[in-house]
Amino acid sequence: MRIGVLLHSVAVVFAAHALSACSDSGAQGAAAGKQVRAAGYSDGGDSLRLLTHDENLPAGFPLTGQPLVLRNPHEGDKAAMTVGAQLFIAYNCIDCHGADGAGAVGPSFQDGRWHFGGTAGAVFESIYQGRPDGMPSWGGRISNDQIWMLTTYVRSLAKSDISTENFTGETVERTGH
């Protein structure tokens, strides 16, 4: 079972990595053929290098290369958060994840809990490669820099823990479809 999980995870990473080696043809309009380095995400010249998730590796698993680490170039940046909030509406994220990320078709971002990991790198990957419950893959459709700004915004939405419901707490306005 463990092996199965591991293999799946590696396969997904390979697929994402292969995509990221392509030129960035997102909304910023990179010139055709020009190789734009994905900010902090990949090394365009080495499509076979593994992006490892240490938490999925059994103890003693031999590492074959230097793992790549995703770093958000806009980590904590207020201006990026503001742009990210605008992109959240512009790319229709809002209608699945709800106003202010309160949750609708897709999960809430306000609860501080993450289905596929809440690190900047994990959130970037969720947006970049999509997730199986219907989250589209945005890698190659919008620029990696925009994905990082969305990541910055989405991660800023987490509020205090709301895991206990006492029916006196806050409520949010929700739109049905």
Next chain:
Amino acid sequence: MKSTGLLFVAMLATACTKGEKQPADTTRGASAANLRTVSGTKIAFPHAGPPGEWQMPAGDYSSSRYSELASITPANAASLHVSWAFSTGVLRGHEGQPLVINNTMYIVTPYPNVSYAIDLAQPGQPLKWKFRPENSQQAIGKACCDVVNRGAAYADGKIFYNLLDGHTVAVDAATGRQLWRTKMGDLVKGETITMAPIVVKGKVIVGSSGGEMGVRGWIAALDVATGKEVWRAYNIGPDRDVKVGPKFKTFYAHDRGKDLGANTWPGDTWKTGGGAVWGWLSYDPDLNLIYHGTSNPGPWNQDQRLGDNKWTAAILARDADTGEMVWAVQTSPHDLWDYDAVNENILVDLPIKGKTRKVLVHFDRNGFEYTIDRATGEIILAEPFVPMNWSDGIDLSTGRPKGKPEKMPSEGKHVKDICPSLEGGKNQQPAAFSPQTGLFYVPTVNLCMDFESRRVTYIAGTPFIGANAPEKGGPGGYRGEFMAWDATTGTKVWGIKEPYPVWSGALVTAGGVVFYGTLDGWFKAADARTGKVLWQFKVGSGVVGNPVTYTGPDGKQYVAIYAGIGGDMGLLIAGDVAANLPYDVRQRGTTLPDLSRWTSWGGYLFVFSL
């Protein structure tokens, strides 16, 4: 009971809307003894198969949800009890209903749309088979309003149903073996399928969902034996695609003209204009017409689609052999409030002004009940059945609503307090009709909303909405009402007010009993004449499915209902009724802030008998 009282008080405080038109209510001051019935009525086409079976989603082509079974009566309903129950193995919204054929019950779950054949003839109701279709997980995030399925159809020893990922399947009713599987919708464009098909003259009729995703809605017919597509009609676009031709003789002049399905849109915006077919189908064998509604236009932001936006938010009559359109009634031309017209069309013969009229009765999202001549599309009457404030009524000379400008939102014009809300005065939960009382039994919703439009970009496979529309309790201190309705005059006969929107369908029987469920998890039996609640049982999870009744192998009458809150109410509005997703905790919504005190997600079938 004490806490329910407190709830009512709390909701009164939220009922802040003024100026709405209240439906005519004849119950005030009326005693049970003088409650009205309507004589001389008839269900247009009878129950399918023996009275003890349930072979079609609504029991018959007329969509009456009426059963001849009469063992359960107002005199004995109080002794109803659980006979057996079955876990579907799936949480999420359990809309739709089982089928019962030849002592076998067939049920379809929400995504992943597993189907079960339950052997009613054996003690303990073992499975005959369980079928797990191939069904893409991507579909989960393409479905606007939970991953529901509204049930299967049956014909020629085959079970037919739709998969959320856009396929239609046929399964051998005896073995559970898949006979064919046809791709009908494209997930990449946001097309899913949630509706229950019907089978007409050797063809399975299916339609698309995705009105919130900028799809181009269609209805299609597949060959029962092979699964091959026989015809497909789009609901928007040029005449050739929407199948408007020589047979199209609609009643109102403004609905006639060339390519209205394209010309009533700016530019090519019809290509992403919605008009899906996710609701219920009816069929008139004499006229050979299929009746279906179409969904809202997309996007919700009206500035991006000026014009009538035909044929969205409309009731359409189509030739069953070819799909050709014969008449159309656009209940909400240029819809501004997400008022889909997909609710069921109930085919009955009613005495109106001294004449028996062959009509179609439709309770629209826009809050009006329409009584329509089902041969011509003439609106005979249209009256509001819930608190409604967006219109001054329907002009019967044109068939068009008289909208109030102050309730019309646009970009930069934020409108408050529109009733009903985008959930409609009634949503997909189907009503029932009894020829004994001549009355319709209608699950309704009493919510209002504010509406703020914003510009939206079409991105394939993502929501194409462009609006924020928070909802709140409507006037009167209740959020739903189960009512008996006289469609010959457009008046309410009695009503049972509920603290939450009534999102379950109705069933009415020759025993004079009507059944429905509530979002807070009650399943209820009421007297069809008086509206007196005779019995109720707490099924645990909110009811959004539709009751059916059948005769068991022991000769007893049984009533079956799903318990499993979901759909718009469970997934989007309540926000907080799930407990199986530790990575997704949601704050309660202001619309139904207390619902999760009473219910959580579930997935059960309950079966009751005396």
